[in-house]
Amino acid sequence: MRRPLLDIEGLSAQNAAGQPVLRRVSLMMGPGEVHGLVGQSGAGKTSIAKASLGILPRAVTLTSGSIRFDGLELAGADKSTLDTLLGADIALIPQDPLTALNPSRRIGAQLTDALRLKAGLSRQAALAKAASLLEEVHLTDTVRILRAYPHELSGGMRQRVLIASAFALNPRLIIADEPTSALDVTVQKQILRLIRRLQRDHETAVLFVTHDLGVVAQICDDVTVLFAGAVVEQTTVQSLFSQPVHAYTRALIAANPRYDQPGASLRPISEEVIEATLKGISA
Amino acid sequence: MADLVHAPLPGTFSRILREPRAVVGGLFILFLIFCAIFAPLIAPHDPLEQDLLLEKIPPAWQNGSEAGHLLGTDGLGRDLLSRLIHGAQVSMIVAFVAGTLACLLGTILGLLAGFFGGWVDTVISRLVDIWMSFPPVLLSILLVAVLGSGLHSVIVAIVVIDWTRFCRVVRTETMAQTKLEYVDSAVTLGMPRARILIREILPNVLPVILVLLSLEMGIAVIVEAILSFVGLSVSTDTPTWGGMIAEGRQVIYQAWWVLVFPLVALFLTVLAFNQLGDGLRNALDPALRR
Numbered sequence: 001m002r003r004p005l006l007d008i009e010g011l012s013a014q015n016a017a018g019q020p021v022l023r024r025v026s027l028m029m030g031p032g033e034v035h036g037l038v039g040q041s042g043a044g045k046t047s048i049a050k051a052s053l054g055i056l057p058r059a060v061t062l063t064s065g066s067i068r069f070d071g072l073e074l075a076g077a078d079k080s081t082l083d084t085l086l087g088a089d090i091a092l093i094p095q096d097p098l099t100a101l102n103p104s105r106r107i108g109a110q111l112t113d114a115l116r117l118k119a120g121l122s123r124q125a126a127l128a129k130a131a132s133l134l135e136e137v138h139l140t141d142t143v144r145i146l147r148a149y150p151h152e153l154s155g156g157m158r159q160r161v162l163i164a165s166a167f168a169l170n171p172r173l174i175i176a177d178e179p180t181s182a183l184d185v186t187v188q189k190q191i192l193r194l195i196r197r198l199q200r201d202h203e204t205a206v207l208f209v210t211h212d213l214g215v216v217a218q219i220c221d222d223v224t225v226l227f228a229g230a231v232v233e234q235t236t237v238q239s240l241f242s243q244p245v246h247a248y249t250r251a252l253i254a255a256n257p258r259y260d261q262p263g264a265s266l267r268p269i270s271e272e273v274i275e276a277t278l279k280g281i282s283a
Numbered sequence: 284m285a286d287l288v289h290a291p292l293p294g295t296f297s298r299i300l301r302e303p304r305a306v307v308g309g310l311f312i313l314f315l316i317f318c319a320i321f322a323p324l325i326a327p328h329d330p331l332e333q334d335l336l337l338e339k340i341p342p343a344w345q346n347g348s349e350a351g352h353l354l355g356t357d358g359l360g361r362d363l364l365s366r367l368i369h370g371a372q373v374s375m376i377v378a379f380v381a382g383t384l385a386c387l388l389g390t391i392l393g394l395l396a397g398f399f400g401g402w403v404d405t406v407i408s409r410l411v412d413i414w415m416s417f418p419p420v421l422l423s424i425l426l427v428a429v430l431g432s433g434l435h436s437v438i439v440a441i442v443v444i445d446w447t448r449f450c451r452v453v454r455t456e457t458m459a460q461t462k463l464e465y466v467d468s469a470v471t472l473g474m475p476r477a478r479i480l481i482r483e484i485l486p487n488v489l490p491v492i493l494v495l496l497s498l499e500m501g502i503a504v505i506v507e508a509i510l511s512f513v514g515l516s517v518s519t520d521t522p523t524w525g526g527m528i529a530e531g532r533q534v535i536y537q538a539w540w541v542l543v544f545p546l547v548a549l550f551l552t553v554l555a556f557n558q559l560g561d562g563l564r565n566a567l568d569p570a571l572r573r
Contacts, residue, residue: 053471058400083473092471100464104486114472162468 003071004028005205006052006173011065011075013047013056013229021047021060023230023281029222031172032203034196036216036237038252039226040269045209046095047229049175051075052207053092054082069173088118091166093176093195097158097183101150107161108146114168133164137194156187160194167198174199175207180215192219213256217241225249230281248277298566305562308497311555318368319375327351328362330369330522335360339538357527357541358534366522367548373516373523374552376434377507378500381441385503386496388442389449394488396450397457398480408454411447419444423506427515437516441503449495456488490567494560501556508549524549 006029013022022044029035037045050056052067052074067074069090074082091114094100101110111133112126121129131142137160139145150158159179166174176195180188196219199206208220216223216237223240225233225248233246244250251269258264299305318325328351338360340349348355354363396407423440430436460466461484469479510516511525519526524545531542 050467053467055467055470085473086470087472090471092468094464094468096464100468102465102469102483102487105483113469113474117472117474165468 004068005031005033005070006207007066007068008048008052009066009068011048011051011067012063013044013051013060014063016059021229022051022065023228024065025224025226025229025231026065027224027231027234029173029205029207032199032205033222034199034206034208034220036220036223037207037209037226038211038213038216038223039232040211040252042228043226044229045211045226046177048226049092049177049207049209052175053086053090087114087171088169089171090173090175091169091171093159093162093166093174093179095178095181097155097162100162101158103150105149106146107148107150107153111146111161111165111168114165118169129168130164133168134161136167136198137161137164139164155183156191159183159187159191163191163194163198167202167204170202171204173205173207175209177209178211179208181210181212188215195219213241213253225252227277228281232277232281246277247273295567299563302562302566304558305566308555308557308559308562311551312559315371315552315555316375319371322369322372326362326365326368327353328365330361330365331520333359333361339534339541341538342540342544354544355538355540357530358538363527363541363544366527367524367544369522370524370527370545370548373434373511373521374504374507374549377437377441378503378556381438381445381503381507382496382500384438384442385445385499386449386492389446390453390488390492392446393450393453394457394480394485397454398461398476398484400458400461404454407450411450414444414447417444420506420509423510424513424515427510432510432515432517434517437507437510440510441506444506445499445502448499449492452491452495453488456491457484460484460487490563494564494567497556497560497563501553501560504549504552504556 006027008025008027011022011025012020014020025044025048027035027048037048039045047056047060051062052069054074054077056062062075065075069085072081072085074085101107108127108130111130112121112123115121115126115129116123127146130146134142134145139157139160145153145157145161153161163179179195180191183191192215195206198204208215210216220237222236223234224231225240225246227248233240233244233249235245240249241253244253248269251273254267255269257266334356337349337352337356338358340352340356340360341347342355343353352362352364354367356362357366392407396404423444426440426443427436430439466479466483469483507516507523508525508528511523512529514529516523516525527545528542528549531545535542
């Protein structure tokens with residue numbers, strides 16, 4: 001493998017009560033790869049994403065391990081190191097397009113933040129660049145959108161704005177924290193395609209956090225399955241669906257609703273599987 | 284959570300204008316400000332001019348009234364309407380100066396506590412807890428007694444006591460805003476913390492601050508009246524509503540109007556500030572708006 005772009009090794013974290021949030025998580029991504037991070041709620045997906053961005057909530061602390069971006073240590077890095085990387089080399093596509101844009105600032109102002117702060121563009125140049133970014137995410141009528149406030153746009157449009165903002169400085173890594181969970185299914189599909197296309201065009205690596213295996217199948221190259229803060233299975237997308245190794249992964253795949261079997265009842269992950277998995281983790 | 288996010292937006296001003304309570308309250312306060320500024324021009328008499336031949340003249344619609352004294356005169360024959368108009372000066376100065384300063388102090392501390400959390404929050408929150416456990420009226424009387432009476436002392440007393448109202452609410456609101464993803468997004472752009480606090484978070488906390496400020500001005504007017512009533516505010520040769528109430532109390536059985544008119548002025552003023560605050564809340568509060 002080439003030199004990894006993002007190399008997380010033995011990362012452990014705990015919350016304020018001392019309970020483990022992450023247990024020795026390791027994960028490696030090459031440049032331009034799309035890596036899925038799947039698991040149920042509380043599995044630690046978002047914690048990994050936030051740790052990589054240095055925005056872990058105060059209550060969660062890293063206890064051991066490392067996060068290296070292109071060889072540079074991010075875990076415990078000082079603010080100035082992070083500030084130079086963030087936005088320029090690593091960007092975030094946030095989870096909820098409704099809260100991820102500041103309601104009291106125009107889209108134009110928010111979309112030009114990175115361009116002006118990091119690339120040092122003038123207001124005019126940044127706005128022109130912002131307009132072209134909007135076109136790249138298939139938002140026409142850019143003049144109106146740049147002048148609009150977030151509440152004047154639909155959820156799908158806002159998510160497109162956020163995607164445009166993430167790609168603004170052509171980062172090498174984008175961390176997408178469940179970017180489609182807050183959207184309805186039809187919009188979800190378009191947004192996924194958009195991220196996929198931009199990712200290919202810009203050769204950007206994407207760490208894609210999701211609880212939706214269907215999304216993983218559409219967009220990812222490799223997958224890490226998490227459970228209770230630990231890596232359960234790590235493999236390519238093809239082998240995840242064709243030959244899942246771990247019982248938990250199999251149960252997770254089986255739990256997905258099947259559109260080809262209408263009326264079939266959902267199959268929740270059984271207690272036995274969960275207990276066995278927990279036992280395997282703490283061992 | 285989603286409701287928290289829709290704060291001050293374009294069209295805010297026209298939305299306020301569509302709130303009858305905000306408009307009525309606001310107009311009354313504008314009227315008071317006008318009276319305060321142009322008091323010497325509007326007032327029919329010198330508020331200090333005594334005329335012992337015309338003492339305790341009843342208001343114009345009562346028997347025994349005297350032309351030129353619309354609301355009658357007090358125990359020393361001073362014109363009540365003129366005194367009320369001049370009394371608006373102290374009330375308005377205290378409302379705006381003390382209200383604004385308390386707002387500034389409380390807002391700054393509340394923003395810092397809510398945004399930075401940790402020990403900053405602990406120190407500021409404990410300070411607020413201790414502060415609020417003092418009975419406010421006693422504390423204000425004590426403060427003015429120590430500082431000496433006068434307008435400055437009254438203002439200092441109100442600021443020192445009432446900043447906690449702003450601090451608590453602004454802290455909570457800032458905390459709620461800080462948890463929203465747009466702040467994470469700003470952090471991940473490497474935006475400086477101070478800029479995030481002022482440019483990103485403050486505008487979203489501002490509606491709450493405005494509502495509180497309006498309510499606080501009403502409270503400041505009352506506190507000033509209380510201090511005037513007990514003689515701890517400005518000297519007695521400056522007319523104040525609280526001072527007039529104190530004088531009216533002594534002649535209540537002979538001349539009810541001396542007590543009632545300043546009370547009504549005080550009541551209407553506080554009511555106007557509260558109505559303005561409620562109206563602003565309706566116009567600016569996202570939860571009620573949607």
